[in-house]
Amino acid sequence: xxxxxxxxxxLSRRSFLKLxxxxxxxGATLGLTGCGQMEPEEAIGGEGWMxxxxxxxxxxxxxxxxxxxxxxxxxxxxxxxxxxxxxxxCIEVCKEVQSVYGFYELPIKDEIVCINCGQCIHWxxxxxxxxxNDIDKVLEALSDPEMTVVVQTAPxxxxxxxxxxxxxxxxxxxxxxxxxxxxxGFDVVFxxxxxxxxxxxEEGTELVQRITGELDHPLPQFTSCxxxxxxxxxxxxxxxxxxxxxxxxxxxMLGPLVKTYYAEKKNLDPKKIFSVSIxxxxxxxxxxxxxEMVDASKFLNDPQVSQDVDVVLTTRxxxxxxxxxxxxxHSLPDEExxxxxxxxxxxxxxxxxxxxxxxxxxxxxxxxxxGEQPPEALWSLTPVRGMEGVKEATVTIPGAGxxxxxxxxxxxxARKVMDGIRDGHAPWAFIEVMACPGGCQYGGGQPxxxxxxxxxxxxxxxASLYKIDANAKLRNSHDNxxxxxxxxxxxxxxxxxxxxxxxxxxxxxxxxxFDAKKPEDYLHEV
Amino acid sequence: MAKAVLVDIPKCVGCGGxxxxxxxxxxxxxxxxxNMKTPKDTAEEPNNGLWPEEWTSINQYDLDKDxxxxxxxxxxxxxHCEDPACAxxxxxxxxxxxxxxxxxxxxxxxxxCRYCMLACPFDMLRYEWQKAIPGIRKCQMCPTRVANNMExxxxxxxxxxxxxxxxxxxxxxxxxxxxxxxxxxxxxxxxEEVGGTSWLYISDTPFEEMRFRTDVTTRPLPSYTDKYxxxxxxxxxxxxxxxxxxxxxxxxxxxxxx
Numbered sequence: 001x002x003x004x005x006x007x008x009x010x011l012s013r014r015s016f017l018k019l020x021x022x023x024x025x026x027g028a029t030l031g032l033t034g035c036g037q038m039e040p041e042e043a044i045g046g047e048g049w050m051x052x053x054x055x056x057x058x059x060x061x062x063x064x065x066x067x068x069x070x071x072x073x074x075x076x077x078x079x080x081x082x083x084x085x086x087x088x089x090c091i092e093v094c095k096e097v098q099s100v101y102g103f104y105e106l107p108i109k110d111e112i113v114c115i116n117c118g119q120c121i122h123w124x125x126x127x128x129x130x131x132x133n134d135i136d137k138v139l140e141a142l143s144d145p146e147m148t149v150v151v152q153t154a155p156x157x158x159x160x161x162x163x164x165x166x167x168x169x170x171x172x173x174x175x176x177x178x179x180x181x182x183x184x185g186f187d188v189v190f191x192x193x194x195x196x197x198x199x200x201x202e203e204g205t206e207l208v209q210r211i212t213g214e215l216d217h218p219l220p221q222f223t224s225c226x227x228x229x230x231x232x233x234x235x236x237x238x239x240x241x242x243x244x245x246x247x248x249x250x251x252x253m254l255g256p257l258v259k260t261y262y263a264e265k266k267n268l269d270p271k272k273i274f275s276v277s278i279x280x281x282x283x284x285x286x287x288x289x290x291x292e293m294v295d296a297s298k299f300l301n302d303p304q305v306s307q308d309v310d311v312v313l314t315t316r317x318x319x320x321x322x323x324x325x326x327x328x329x330h331s332l333p334d335e336e337x338x339x340x341x342x343x344x345x346x347x348x349x350x351x352x353x354x355x356x357x358x359x360x361x362x363x364x365x366x367x368x369x370x371g372e373q374p375p376e377a378l379w380s381l382t383p384v385r386g387m388e389g390v391k392e393a394t395v396t397i398p399g400a401g402x403x404x405x406x407x408x409x410x411x412x413x414a415r416k417v418m419d420g421i422r423d424g425h426a427p428w429a430f431i432e433v434m435a436c437p438g439g440c441q442y443g444g445g446q447p448x449x450x451x452x453x454x455x456x457x458x459x460x461x462x463a464s465l466y467k468i469d470a471n472a473k474l475r476n477s478h479d480n481x482x483x484x485x486x487x488x489x490x491x492x493x494x495x496x497x498x499x500x501x502x503x504x505x506x507x508x509x510x511x512x513x514f515d516a517k518k519p520e521d522y523l524h525e526v
Numbered sequence: 527m528a529k530a531v532l533v534d535i536p537k538c539v540g541c542g543g544x545x546x547x548x549x550x551x552x553x554x555x556x557x558x559x560x561n562m563k564t565p566k567d568t569a570e571e572p573n574n575g576l577w578p579e580e581w582t583s584i585n586q587y588d589l590d591k592d593x594x595x596x597x598x599x600x601x602x603x604x605x606h607c608e609d610p611a612c613a614x615x616x617x618x619x620x621x622x623x624x625x626x627x628x629x630x631x632x633x634x635x636x637x638x639c640r641y642c643m644l645a646c647p648f649d650m651l652r653y654e655w656q657k658a659i660p661g662i663r664k665c666q667m668c669p670t671r672v673a674n675n676m677e678x679x680x681x682x683x684x685x686x687x688x689x690x691x692x693x694x695x696x697x698x699x700x701x702x703x704x705x706x707x708x709x710x711x712x713x714x715x716x717x718e719e720v721g722g723t724s725w726l727y728i729s730d731t732p733f734e735e736m737r738f739r740t741d742v743t744t745r746p747l748p749s750y751t752d753k754y755x756x757x758x759x760x761x762x763x764x765x766x767x768x769x770x771x772x773x774x775x776x777x778x779x780x781x782x783x784x
Contacts, residue, residue, distance in 0.1 A: 038622040040669035043630035044661065045552035045581075054547070054682040057675045058691055066685030069541040072564040082556045084546050086683050106686060107536035107730065110588070110595045 051086055064088035068101050068120055069112045075289050076116035076132055076282040077444075083128035089452065090120035090129060097437060099412040103236065103522055105515035113235060113514050115411070117228035117435040118282030118444015123452045131282045131314045131445055135321055138311050141274040142185040149274045150258045151186040152251065153177060155193050155344070156280040156352030156440040157315045159464040163447040164319030165329040169457050170464035175334025180322050181278075182335065190258070191337045192277065193344020195250035196351040196360070197477035198486070199225060202503050203247040204364045204477075205494035207430055211400060218242050220406075220421070220428040223357050225249040227287035228435030230507065232411050236516050237418050238509035246504040250351065251277050251284055252293055254341060255308030256502045259296035261490045262340060270296060270305045277312050280352070280443035283435065284312040295502050314445025343482040346472030353462040354409035354439035355384035355391060358432040362395050362405070364477045369400045379475055385466070387438055387455050389413035392428075404428045410437040419519050441465060528608075528724065529627040529672055530694035531681055532701050533601055535729040535736075536710070537688035538584075540565055540599040544680035544689060545582050548603075551668060551679035554579045565599060574602050574737060578652045578663040582680060589731045598729070600736050601680070601689065603665035604629065604650040605716060606724035609746035612642035612651060614755075621662070627694070627724045628667035636661055647720055647742050667724065694724065701728050721746030 040046075053062055068090040070079050094101035097119060104113050121129045141147050162171035178189050203223065209215035224230055224245040233240055247253075254277070259270040277284065287293065288309035297305040313321075322329055337343065347363055350356030359381045366374040383393035384407045391407040406428045408414045414433045420426070436443045438458035450457050474480060491499045542565070548554065557579060565586035568575030575583025582603035588595055606629045613621040613629060620635035621642055642662060643651045654660035668678035676682070681689040690697060701714045710730045716723035719742050727733070733740050748755075 038619075038624065038630060038632055040624060040626075040628070040630065040673040042632040042634070043628070043666045043669045044633055044663070045554075045666045046668060046670045048549075048551045048553035050547060050551050050679055050682070054679070055676060058677040058682075059675075062682065066543040066683045067541050067546075069539040071540075072566075081542065081546050081549075084543075086543055086546055086550070088685075091685055106539070108539055108597060110597050112539060 053088070054086070064092060067091055068094045070129070071112040071114065074112075074114060074116070074132065076285040077114070077118055077121065077129060078132050079129045081128070083126045085126050085128075087125060089123040089125060093119045093123040093452070097410055097412055098435065099415045099522075100232070100235075103415075103517050105517055109512075109514055111510075111513040115228040115231045115235070115435060116283040116286040116444075117411075119436055119453075121282065121444050122442070122446075122448060125451050127448070131317065132285060133317065134285065134311050134313060135317055138276055138313060138321070141276070141310070144274075146272055147274045148187050148268055148272055149185070149276060150188040150190060150262070151181055151276045151278060152190045152192045152195075152254045152258075152341075153181070153278045154251070154280055154352065154440065155196060155349050155356075155465065156443065156446065156461070157278050157318070159352070159441060159461050159468075160280055160315045160446040161319060162329075163449050164316065164323075167330075169449055170460040172464055172468060173329075174468075175336070176329060176332040177278075177318075178337060179332040179335040180318075180327055180329060183327050183332075184321055184325055186276070188262075188338050190254060190341040191344045191348075192250045192254060193348030193351070194341045194480070194482060195253040195257070196225075196348035196357075197345055197480045197483050198253050198503065199247055199250050199351075200347060200357075200360050200364045200477035201483060201487075201494045202253075202499060203245045204361050204368055206245055206247060207361065208365060208368050208400075209495070211403070211429055220426055220431045221245050223361075223430075223432045224505075225351065225357055226283070226434050226436075226440075227281070228283040229411070229414065229433045231283070231286070231510070232414065232435065233418075234507055234510040235514070236415070236511075237422070238511045240418060240421065241507045241509065243421075244507055246500075246506065248503055248505050249284075249287065250348075251279060251309055251312070252287060252505070253503050255288070255293070256296040256299065257341065257486075259305055259308065260299055260502065261486065264490075265340060270300055270302065274306075275308065275310050277309050278315065278318050279312050280315050280440045280446045281312075281436075282314060282444035284309075284445070285314075288312050292505060295505075299501055316445060316447060319447070339482075341482060341486075343480060345477055345480050346469030346475040347477045348480075349468040349472065350465050352440045353465050354387070354434050354437075355381070355407045355432065356439065356465065357434075358384050358405055358407045358430070360477055361430065361432075363475070365400075365403075366395075366397050367476065367478050369397050374476065384432075385462075387458055387462075389437070390417060403430065406431045408432065409434040409439055411435050438462065528625070528694050529691065530606075530697050530724045530726060531667075531678065532690040532692070532697040533725065533727045534688050534690065534701075534704060535598055535600060535727060535731070536708070537686045538599040538601065539686055539688075540584060540586060540597075541685065542584050543683040543685065544601055545580075545584055547679040547683045548582045548665070551671075552581065552666070554581065569600075569737070573649070573652075576602060576650065576652055576664075578654045581663065581665040585737070587731075587736045589735050591731055596731065598731055598736060600727075600738075603680075603725070604667070605648055605719075606665075606667050607720055607746075608722040608724065609720070609748055611645040611647060611720070611747035614748035614751070615641040615645035617641070624669055624673070626669065626672050628669040628672055629724075630666050630669050631662050631664065633661040645747070647747060648739055694726075697726060701726055704728060715740070718744040720744070721749070 158174040162173040222244045263270045293308050347360035363374045441461040565584045568583045569585035610629045652663045677691040681691040715727040
């Protein structure tokens with residue numbers, strides 16, 4: 001007892017440190033060897049951000065999820081992942097407005113179904129989705145002194161381009177656009193409105209022949225100017241391909257004509273012509289790369305002649321080129337298109353909006369059937385104007401009777417009508433379909449003037465196109481003197497052998513690429 | 527209960543939303559050249575497309591199925607083993623399996639030995655070689671989200687249902703039902719591999735052709751060493767007791783604390 005007491009009192013400094021150090025070491029070892037469960041917060045990561053729609057209990061439904069798949073090989077559309085915020089708007093427009101995403105069965109086969117319309121570009125709030133940039137190819141051609149670079153401008157780019165330079169929505173900058181293209185170094189500037197008129201002659205003749213039974217193709221005839229719509233039919237309604245007009249789109253008509261008709265007139269080597277088109281559209285980038293779009297090369301029997309349209313640039317890409325070249329767009333003078341294929345009528349101009357092709361076609365169909373000029377009522381076919389998804393009208397043409405027509409924009413609307421046609425409900429003779437709601441004026445290549453797209457902008461741009469038509473000296477495609485000239489000098493008559501070779505095309509079924517959903521499977525889906 | 531993710535490979539359309547979600551939620555850096563890589567490119571990378579800042583990778587495989595070429599996308603990331611070899615290899619307990627399922631890593635405890643990388647049978651862990659104070663990087667399965675009853679970032683954004691989050695046993699049952707209904711290959715990858723993983727895969731094309739390691743054992747890897755490694759604390763404490771005893775015996779005439 002005596003000894004113990006003494007020991008306690010004699011605890012030296014050294015002994016104490018030994019004791020404390022030992023205990024500490026043992027504790028630290030136990031701690032480090034993981035006595036105690038790690039908390040989730042201690043893990044690395046998890047310090048970032050996710051859109052609110054995803055920060056909910058796992059058992060709750062999320063209505064808008066993810067994003068649309070875009071193949072790296074997509075010829076028209078690209079996405080920068082660094083800008084994507086997973087808001088889900090692209091998938092919404094692809095599914096609900098265009099009825100593409102979600103309308104095929106999984107698994108996919110070897111293709112990501114995309115009609116290249118580019119509406120997702122307009123719905124993307126962060127600018128992550130955009131067109132595939134092809135400016136470099138054009139710059140390369142422009143820098144080649146041996147190349148004659150020919151450019152065409154679509155009906156709708158002239159009323160959109162100004163918006164990229166701060167002008168009010170729908171400002172018509174046709175003259176400035178031509179001036180800018182010349183300053184960028186393009187040698188020849190043609191107007192797609194011209195081939196829009198040509199399309200009407202070919203497509204109108206085809207329609208009349210279908211109605212009279214001269215051509216054994218089914219009615220209703222569908223328009224074929226919209227490459228997004230054409231691809232949509234090839235994917236989902238291959239059985240209705242015979243209904244598609246065989247006439248090419250205006251862009252693809254001008255392409256081969258540049259390398260044949262124009263080259264012949266100007267005595268140019270078709271191999272040294274580079275054909276560019278400025279389009280309000282991303283699907284046009286796909287269209288110009290379609291393997292069959294090499295008709296100039298086939299016609300001339302020269303495999304060295306490149307594809308009919310070499311490069312398609314969107315309105316936005318043209319604006320970028322103008323800005324990059326430091327051209328003061330506002331102070332440019334108004335210039336005129338080059339002759340030969342630079343004259344378009346009012347009918348060609350309204351190709352840029354929903355209902356426009358129909359209105360133009362009706363005017364010329366009247367002339368083709370009766371041989372007389374259309375009455376003034378056909379110069380303002382109000383039932384097919386406006387932003388409604390499906391518009392119907394009946395036109396009376398003496399000699400052909402009452403012709404029922406329909407105008408559709410937005411492919412979800414088209415799908416309903418197509419399903420109806422499959423079920424036997426097809427009272428129409430002619431149906432115009434544009435993939436983008438409102439038509440080309442709000443195509444995937446137009447300036448992003450509202451996100452998501454609004455009918456206010458659509459209506460303003462459309463009004464501008466109708467104004468061009470109303471003020472035009474020539475309002476019927478068949479009155480275009482350059483159209484008369486090309487038939488006299490080169491093509492002879494609509495649907496002649498030469499016209500068939502250069503201006504008409506065929507379509508391929510894409511049904512093998514994937515399994516389309518059946519209507520009974522998607523009708524109940526919300 | 528332990529959570530898991532079921533990957534229904536044929537349902538994936540390759541949108542890549544999951545990898546963007548991973549970047550957003552974990553604040554991972556964008557490789558300036560990474561955006562130019564396609565799912566085809568990453569499938570050919572020796573490391574399966576996983577990098578310190580790429581915790582998940584969508585890899586594209588073009589396979590032959592019944593005479594036609596089909597495209598399949600495989601989301602790759604840490605599989606979160608039920609009994610993880612990396613965690614058992616980590617002597618500093620920087621890697622642990624949470625009861626909710628995720629296998630997580632705490633850099634504060636890490637000594638940088640990289641035993642975990644050697645231990646992983648699927649080569650899922652990456653080391654920050656370029657950093658002054660490097661750490662291990664891999665998918666954490668969003669532990670704060672999972673612990674708070676939310677889905678991991680990646681599965682929450684999947685538009686097609688190719689990624690499904692839920693209870694492991696329920697997902698296993700669902701996976702088997704899908705396999706039966708769709709005529710998939712009769713195997714749930716991850717059900718038994720290395721004792722089971724929290725990420726389960728089902729497919730209609732052979733797993734071997736999509737760079738899955740199907741040659742691994744079904745035995746949990748730590749179980750190979752468990753028998754004797756389990757004795758470590760006993761041996762340690764035993765030795766301490768023996769040595770302490772000897773010390774006391776040797777110094778029995780002295781004051782023990784001197």
